[in-house]
Amino acid sequence: MRPGPSPSDTKEPVMSEQDREREEFLRVARRAREAAAGLAPLPRAAKDAALHRIADALVAAAPEIVKANEVDVARARENGTSEYMIDRLSLTEPRIAAIADAVRAVAALPDPVGEGVRGTVLPNGLELRQVRVPLGVVGIIYEGRPNVTVDAAALCLKSGNVAMLRGSSSAHDSNTVLVRVMQQALQDGEVPADAVQLVPGTSRESVKHLMRARGLVDVLIPRGGASLINSVVEESTVPVIETGVGNCAVYVDAAADVDMALKILLNAKTQRPSVCNAAETVLVHADIADAFVPRALDALRAAGVTVHGDDRIRSHGADVVAATEEDWAAEYLSLDIAARVVDSLDDAVAHIREYGSGHTEAIVTDSQAAAKRFVALVDSAAVMVNASTRFTDGEEFGFGAEIGISTQKLHARGPMGLPELTSTKYVVVGEGHVRG
Amino acid sequence: MRPGPSPSDTKEPVMSEQDREREEFLRVARRAREAAAGLAPLPRAAKDAALHRIADALVAAAPEIVKANEVDVARARENGTSEYMIDRLSLTEPRIAAIADAVRAVAALPDPVGEGVRGTVLPNGLELRQVRVPLGVVGIIYEGRPNVTVDAAALCLKSGNVAMLRGSSSAHDSNTVLVRVMQQALQDGEVPADAVQLVPGTSRESVKHLMRARGLVDVLIPRGGASLINSVVEESTVPVIETGVGNCAVYVDAAADVDMALKILLNAKTQRPSVCNAAETVLVHADIADAFVPRALDALRAAGVTVHGDDRIRSHGADVVAATEEDWAAEYLSLDIAARVVDSLDDAVAHIREYGSGHTEAIVTDSQAAAKRFVALVDSAAVMVNASTRFTDGEEFGFGAEIGISTQKLHARGPMGLPELTSTKYVVVGEGHVRG
Structure with a gap:
C-alpha cells in the first residue's frame, strides 16, 4: 500500500495554515x-x-x-x-x-x-x-x-x-x-x-x-x-x-391486532423519539383504518405527538396536519409522525421503497402470509414482525456493543458489532x- | 430510497447529446x-x-x-x-x-x-x-x-x-x-x-x-x-x-527448500503471466541468496523472463536489469519480474507493505515459525505458504465461479463468489x- 505524498513533496518555503x-x-x-x-x-x-x-x-x-x-x-x-x-x-x-x-x-x-x-x-x-x-x-x-x-x-x-x-x-x-x-x-x-x-x-x-x-x-x-x-x-x-439515518415505518396490516398495533406504534414513536430506530411514519391498511386510526390519534395526541396525515387520516381527526411530500421522507427525531392510509400491503411496501431510508420497518399482523410477504419485499436492514422498530440495536441484538447502525448494503448492514x-x-x- | 432527478426536471426544450x-x-x-x-x-x-x-x-x-x-x-x-x-x-x-x-x-x-x-x-x-x-x-x-x-x-x-x-x-x-x-x-x-x-x-x-x-x-x-x-x-x-490489481510477491525464506522455491517461483511467474495472481516480485533472504539466486536466474532466463534486480541480485547475473523504484511497484503482467535480496523476513514484510497491492503473497519455508510470522504480518487478501500465488482464484478455492478478486478490505476480500x-x-x- 503506497501512502499519499510525503511532506517533502511540498516545495514552497512558507506553508499556509491549510498546508500546515x-x-x-x-x-x-x-x-x-x-x-x-x-x-x-x-x-x-x-x-x-x-x-x-x-x-x-x-x-x-x-x-x-x-x-x-x-x-x-x-x-x-x-x-x-x-x-x-x-x-x-x-x-x-x-x-x-x-x-x-x-x-x-x-x-x-x-x-x-x-x-x-x-x-x-x-x-x-x-x-x-x-x-x-x-x-x-x-x-x-x-x-x-x-x-x-x-x-x-x-x-x-x-x-x-x-x-x-x-x-x-x-x-x-x-x-x-x-x-x-x-x-x-x-x-x-x-x-x-x-x-x-x-x-x-x-x-x-x-x-x-x-x-x-x-x-x-x-x-x-x-x-x-x-x-x-x-x-x-x-x-x-x-x-x-x-450509518444511522432512520426514516422507519410501522405498517398496520388489515389482519393486525389493534391493541398490539397501538402498543407497538406508541413505543416505536415515543419511547425515545430522538434516535434513528424511532418510527417516523405509520402506514395503515384501509380495511383496519376505522378501527385503528381514531384510537391511534387519541393515543398519539395524549403522548404529545403531532400527526402529519393524508386526507384519509385527517378525516379521523381535526388536529391532524396535512402531510406534504417532505413529511413522507422526514426523519423527524421529534414527537412528530407521518401517517397514511394504504389500500394494500404492496402499497405500503411501495411507499417504503419510495421514501424509506432502509433502516427498520415493522409490520403488525396476525397473518402469516402477510408477514412473509412484507419480510420478503421490504428491503431494509431490519424488518420487524409484531415488534417495535426500537429493537434494531447492537445491545438488543446481543452483540454486546455497537459502533453504529449501517443502512448500506456493502460490508455490514444493521447494527455493527465487533x-x-x-x-x-x-x-x-x-x-x-x-x-x- | 429516493432516486435521482426525474426526466421532467430538465427544463430546456432542446436537449444536448450529453443530456440525452x-x-x-x-x-x-x-x-x-x-x-x-x-x-x-x-x-x-x-x-x-x-x-x-x-x-x-x-x-x-x-x-x-x-x-x-x-x-x-x-x-x-x-x-x-x-x-x-x-x-x-x-x-x-x-x-x-x-x-x-x-x-x-x-x-x-x-x-x-x-x-x-x-x-x-x-x-x-x-x-x-x-x-x-x-x-x-x-x-x-x-x-x-x-x-x-x-x-x-x-x-x-x-x-x-x-x-x-x-x-x-x-x-x-x-x-x-x-x-x-x-x-x-x-x-x-x-x-x-x-x-x-x-x-x-x-x-x-x-x-x-x-x-x-x-x-x-x-x-x-x-x-x-x-x-x-x-x-x-x-x-x-x-x-x-x-478488484484485480495484483503486484504479488514470492518470498524465499532462509529456511526454504530451494527446489520447492524454484518450482513455485517459476509457476507463479510464468504459468500465466497476464493475470493478477501472477508473481511480479521475488524477495530472497540473504542467507539463501547464494544457493537460490543463480539457479533462479538460470531458470527464469530459460523461461524468457527478464529480471529487474537490486545490486545483490545483479551480482549473480550480468543480464539482470537494474531495478528502479517503479519496478518494485509494477504490475508487469508480462515475462518480467522484480527481484531483491532482503536481510530478514521482517524486511520482506516491510517491502510488501510498501509496494504490494494487497492481493497475494507467498512464503516458501520449512520453518513453522517463519510461516506463522509471515502469515500474521502480511496484510494481503491471500497469503500462501509453500504454494504458488496462482491459486488465489474462485475456481481453485472451490467457489464454483468468481465475479472478481477483491483487493479491498470492505465487504469482500479475495476471490468473490456468489x-x-x-x-x-x-x-x-x-x-x-x-x-x-
Whole structure:
C-alpha cells in the first residue's frame, strides 16, 4: 500500500495554515498506519490489558476530564446551545465511571480477530482457511457526545483497529483530554500508544483530509445526521459505511391486532423519539383504518405527538396536519409522525421503497402470509414482525456493543458489532503446490 | 430510497447529446431498479430456469453473435489491435457453447439468497435471524472479453441481483447482441427481462453516469487495470469493490527448500503471466541468496523472463536489469519480474507493505515459525505458504465461479463468489414486543 505524498513533496518555503494542517494530518495518519501494523497481530490478552488500563486511567483522570469538559460546556452555553444538547455534551465523574465500565465490558467481549470464517482442505490437498483480520485504520466522524470518543476507541482497539477520531468541534477540549489519557494509558503496554488518534484541527478542512486519506485510512464511519453522512459519501475516496439515518415505518396490516398495533406504534414513536430506530411514519391498511386510526390519534395526541396525515387520516381527526411530500421522507427525531392510509400491503411496501431510508420497518399482523410477504419485499436492514422498530440495536441484538447502525448494503448492514469491524484474509498452506 | 432527478426536471426544450445520454441512462437504471425489486424475492427454481433459458438462447443465437463479433474484430484490426487482444475479443461457436456451459454451471451452484447467517432467540423471546439478500443493482465495468458480459450477468442473476453491464467499447457490437439475446430469453419467465442491462452509450461520459447513480445502483465492481479502478474509486459515489490489481510477491525464506522455491517461483511467474495472481516480485533472504539466486536466474532466463534486480541480485547475473523504484511497484503482467535480496523476513514484510497491492503473497519455508510470522504480518487478501500465488482464484478455492478478486478490505476480500454478491437483512419476529 503506497501512502499519499510525503511532506517533502511540498516545495514552497512558507506553508499556509491549510498546508500546515494537512501536514499535521498526514503525520498523524502515518503514525496511525504504523500503529495498525503493530496492533493487528496482537493476541486478545494484550488488547484486553490495554482496555483495562484505559478504563482505570479514565477514572483516575476524571477531575481533569470534567475540567476540560466545563470549557466545552461554557462555550456551548455562550453559543446558545439547547439544554438537551448541553446535557449530551456534559461529562460528570459518575458519567466517566460509566464510560470506563463500558470499556471494561468491551474487554469482556470475545475477540473477533483470528476467528475462522471458512476452513476446508481442497481436492488438491491445499489447506484453505478464511480468518478475520482487523480492517486497519478506522476513521470515525461523529457529533456531540464525547463518550463516543472512548466507546469508538475501545471497540476499534478490541477488534485490532487503530481509531482516527474526528469528533464535534463543540467537544474538542473534552476529546483532546480523553484521547491524551487513553494514549498515556497505552504507554508501556504492547498496544502502540498511536493506536488511538484524534484528527488534528477542528476546521471543516480537517474532515476533508480524513476523507481523502485513501491508502492511509481503510474505512470511514460517519455517525450523525443525513447532511454529514451525505457530504462524506459524496466527497470521500476512503470507503464509507453509512450509518444511522432512520426514516422507519410501522405498517398496520388489515389482519393486525389493534391493541398490539397501538402498543407497538406508541413505543416505536415515543419511547425515545430522538434516535434513528424511532418510527417516523405509520402506514395503515384501509380495511383496519376505522378501527385503528381514531384510537391511534387519541393515543398519539395524549403522548404529545403531532400527526402529519393524508386526507384519509385527517378525516379521523381535526388536529391532524396535512402531510406534504417532505413529511413522507422526514426523519423527524421529534414527537412528530407521518401517517397514511394504504389500500394494500404492496402499497405500503411501495411507499417504503419510495421514501424509506432502509433502516427498520415493522409490520403488525396476525397473518402469516402477510408477514412473509412484507419480510420478503421490504428491503431494509431490519424488518420487524409484531415488534417495535426500537429493537434494531447492537445491545438488543446481543452483540454486546455497537459502533453504529449501517443502512448500506456493502460490508455490514444493521447494527455493527465487533465482527463488522473486521475484514478477512485467506491463508493457504501447501507443500510446494503449483498450478498445472 | 429516493432516486435521482426525474426526466421532467430538465427544463430546456432542446436537449444536448450529453443530456440525452444521461436521460437514457436514467431510464435504463430505473428499469434495473424496478427489476431488482421483482427479482430479489424469487426462489432458486425461477432463477435456475432463467439461466438455462439464457444458455439455450445463446447457443441458438450463436451465428448472430459471431456475426456481431466479427464487426468488433474487424474494427479492432483496423485500429491496429494486437493479435493477443483480438484473440481475447473473438467469439466462435465453440466459445459460445463454452459460455453457455458456464451459465449452466452457475445454475447448478447453491443459491446464496435466503441462507441464514445468524439465528437466535433473544432473552426477551424475540426471534432474530440474519439472512442473505441480494445487493440489488450491481454495476460492472470491464474491459475486453465479451464472455464477461454473460458470466457477470449469470452470477448476478443467480444471486438475485440485476446486472448493469458496461463493457469495453471495443466489444460493443458483441455485447449488444449478447444482452439482447439474454433479455429475450427472460421474456415469459418469472425473472424480469430488465434484470440484465447494458449501460447505454460507449463514451467515457456513460461510465460517469454509472459512477454517480447512487440510490439507483447499489455497488460498482470495476474489473480491469489499475487506471480504470483508480478513476472509478476517485469519482464514484456508488460504493465500489476494487478488484484485480495484483503486484504479488514470492518470498524465499532462509529456511526454504530451494527446489520447492524454484518450482513455485517459476509457476507463479510464468504459468500465466497476464493475470493478477501472477508473481511480479521475488524477495530472497540473504542467507539463501547464494544457493537460490543463480539457479533462479538460470531458470527464469530459460523461461524468457527478464529480471529487474537490486545490486545483490545483479551480482549473480550480468543480464539482470537494474531495478528502479517503479519496478518494485509494477504490475508487469508480462515475462518480467522484480527481484531483491532482503536481510530478514521482517524486511520482506516491510517491502510488501510498501509496494504490494494487497492481493497475494507467498512464503516458501520449512520453518513453522517463519510461516506463522509471515502469515500474521502480511496484510494481503491471500497469503500462501509453500504454494504458488496462482491459486488465489474462485475456481481453485472451490467457489464454483468468481465475479472478481477483491483487493479491498470492505465487504469482500479475495476471490468473490456468489455469497460475496449478497448483503444481509435482519428479520425479527415478536409477539407484540416493545422496548421498556
